[in-house]
Amino acid sequence: MEMRKHASWYFKGLKGNGRVRNRINAAETREEMLGILYEFAADIEEKMKVS
Numbered sequence: 001m002e003m004r005k006h007a008s009w010y011f012k013g014l015k016g017n018g019r020v021r022n023r024i025n026a027a028e029t030r031e032e033m034l035g036i037l038y039e040f041a042a043d044i045e046e047k048m049k050v051s
Contacts, residue, residue: 003033016043 007024011017020040027033 014044016040 004025004027007021011021014020020036023036024033027036
């Protein structure tokens with residue numbers, strides 16, 4: 001839960017960060033937050049492949 005405090009700084013400058021930060025702040029478990037982070041990373045990787 002402490003990570004939620006720092007999430008906005010880590011995602012600063014990344015496209016779509018507001019949506020991810022909101023989801024992280026709503027997460028109640030470590031596993032839920034990890035799932036959000038892995039999903040965001042996968043989305044970025046997919047977008048990089050398309051470009």
